[in-house]
Amino acid sequence: MNISLPLHSIFHSEYRALVVGSSGAIGKAFADALKGDPKCKHVQTLSRKSHQGFDLLNEKSLESFAENCRDSGPYQIIIDATGVLKIDGFGPEKSLSALKHDVLVKNFEINTIGPILMLKYLAPLLAGGPSIYAKLSARVGSISDNKKGGWYGYRAAKAGLNMLLQTAGLELQRRNPNLHIVALQPGTVKSSLSSPFIDSVPGVLEPEESVAGMLNALKNLTPKAGAHFIDYKGQIIEW
Numbered sequence: 001m002n003i004s005l006p007l008h009s010i011f012h013s014e015y016r017a018l019v020v021g022s023s024g025a026i027g028k029a030f031a032d033a034l035k036g037d038p039k040c041k042h043v044q045t046l047s048r049k050s051h052q053g054f055d056l057l058n059e060k061s062l063e064s065f066a067e068n069c070r071d072s073g074p075y076q077i078i079i080d081a082t083g084v085l086k087i088d089g090f091g092p093e094k095s096l097s098a099l100k101h102d103v104l105v106k107n108f109e110i111n112t113i114g115p116i117l118m119l120k121y122l123a124p125l126l127a128g129g130p131s132i133y134a135k136l137s138a139r140v141g142s143i144s145d146n147k148k149g150g151w152y153g154y155r156a157a158k159a160g161l162n163m164l165l166q167t168a169g170l171e172l173q174r175r176n177p178n179l180h181i182v183a184l185q186p187g188t189v190k191s192s193l194s195s196p197f198i199d200s201v202p203g204v205l206e207p208e209e210s211v212a213g214m215l216n217a218l219k220n221l222t223p224k225a226g227a228h229f230i231d232y233k234g235q236i237i238e239w
Contacts, residue, residue: 009039010219011130015076016042018069018125020118023047025191026136027081029207033215034077044072056082056114066121074127077218080118080135084110085154092151104153111157116164123172130178132218137162137183139231144238162229162239169227180221185231186210205232 009015017034021027022045034043046065048054055061085092087110090103115135126133140151141158162183169181188203189210205213210232217234229237 009037010132010215011039011076014039014041016040016044016073016127018044018046018073018075018078018122019081020046020079020122021081021083021136023049024081025207026186026189026210027079029211030079030081030214033208033211042072044069044075056110056118059117062114062117063121066118066125069122070125073125075125076127076130077132077134078122078126080115080122080133082110082115082118083136087153092154094150096152099152104156107153107157108160111154112160112164115161116168119165119168123168126172126176126179128176128178131176132180132182132221133172134180134182134184134214134218135161135165137165137185137229139185139237141183142229142237142239162227165227166239167226170225173225177223180218180224181227182218182221183227183229183237184214184217185229185237186214187232 017040019027019031019034022031027047031043031045034040046054046069051065053061054065087103087106090100093099119133119135123133138154138158139145140155141162143159146155165181165183172181173179187205187210189205189207191207213232217230217232220234221228229239231237
């Protein structure tokens with residue numbers, strides 16, 4: 001599918017970008033789209049495939065690889081497209097009886113703790129002035145939107161991530177009021193991560209379609225205290 005990119009760059013002037021998790025379907029689509037923007041002077045990518053030893057479960061590796069990215073910055077936009085649905089062979093739980101301690105812990109380690117530590121080490125690489133730090137989240141992380149139940153660990157991990165992004169946004173904006181921290185819901189996207197769960201889901205998106213929507217949403221952000229929680233159409237999701 002050939003999806004058109006946003007008609008206008010997300011920034012008015014030249015900028016530099018960093019995409020974490022660039023080996024995944026959405027991360028790769030982000031990197032490709034940003035490379036296609038004439039105003040983007042450099043796209044630095046970071047993933048387990050491109051950087052051996054990169055590990056969300058290892059804080060030292062996050063610190064080390066953030067330092068490796070410093071020379072290519074500062075960055076006006078950083079995208080964190082990391083995350084997992086299936087852990088150690090277990091998919092999202094449908095009932096209380098399916099919960100396993102180790103799987104719940106690892107869900108938080110990968111989908112909550114790793115990403116906020118990633119932000120800890122990447123925040124100093126953000127440029128002053130207009131800038132964006134966007135982390136892929138999920139609509140199921142919205143407590144107010146939870147009408148169906150299930151998916152215990154993934155829901156809770158994403159809700160925790162959203163709280164941490166909101167808290168970090170309030171802190172980082174004291175130093176740079178022009179910074180946007182964003183929890184992004186990409187829609188249901190065709191990928192190896194989602195393939196076991198989307199057979200009956202309507203409106204599945206190609207990665208390029210989702211990313212084009214998210215870039216348009218980022219381009220149209222308005223000032224806000226703390227973090228934004230929006231979907232790929234730019235619509236606000238309630239926490």
